[in-house]
Amino acid sequence: MFKISRTDIIDIGVLPAGIVTFLSYSAFGAILTLIPDWSDHLNLSNKGIFFAAYTIASILIRFISGKASDKYGRTKVIMIGLLIVGISLFLIGQGDSFNKLMLGASIYGIGTGILSPAINAWTIDLGKHNQRGRAVATMYISMEAGIGLGALFAGMYYQDIITRIPQVMYFNALFLGIALLYMFFWQGFSYRKKKA
Incomplete structure (x- = not known):
């Protein structure tokens, strides 16, 4: 009765959403790890200000984006979110001043605020x-x-080499690009499957 197999916790039908989630959230792991050092490098006394800007932007955009995937479709909204997050990572990598870093943080918050509810809804749609x-x-x-x-x-x-932080952000932006390409292919495959 208490024995749990991987089929009890993994739904194969939801793997498309899982793949996009994995690729998009790897950037968040990098941000959590490296932004405090990047803030230190920019002489910001408050290392949490990046996360404050990100959180405020993410919450505010959800008032608008919450029902967008119902209206325009999950995949379209997810692709917009992926594009915005990818752009934000490039801006964060370019963020060599307070204003640039806050711009990157805010756009990252907007992107994740669009992406997260749409992926959650898509997951439910794909599941039984x-x-x-x-x-x-x-x-x-x-x-x-x-x-x-x-x-x-x-x-x-990173290895405490500060000049590598932008490279990590650009690399993660590439992951978002891969996720975006995956969504294009998945959408095309899904469309052809419906027509067949």
């Missing part, structure tokens, strides 16, 4: 009606794996 817990578990496992591995590899590459 009577197994939504398994669908959500799959998405959260992907998210935690993305954050954890993003943080791990960012720290391993």
Whole structure:
């Protein structure tokens, strides 16, 4: 009765959402690991100001974006979110001043505020009606794996060499590009499957 197999916590049908979640949240792991040192490098006394700007932007955009995926479709909204997050990572890498870093943080918050609710809704759509817990578990496992591995590899590459932080951000922006390409292919595949 208490034995749990991987089929009890992983829903194969939700893997498209899991892949996008993994690729997009690896950047968050890198940000959590490296932004305090980047803030220090920019002589910011408050290392949490980046996260304050990010959080405020993310909360505010959710008032607008919350129902956008219902109106325009999950995949379209997810692709917009991925594009915005990718741009924000490039801006964070370029953020060699307070204003630039805050701009990057705010745009990152906007991107994640658009992306997160749409991925959550897409996960539920892809999952079986009577197994939504398994669908959500799959998405959260992907998210935690993305954050954890993003943080791990960012720290391993960084090695206290401050000039490597922008490179980590650009690399993570590439991950967002891969996720965006995946969404294009998945959307095309899904469309052809419906027509068949």
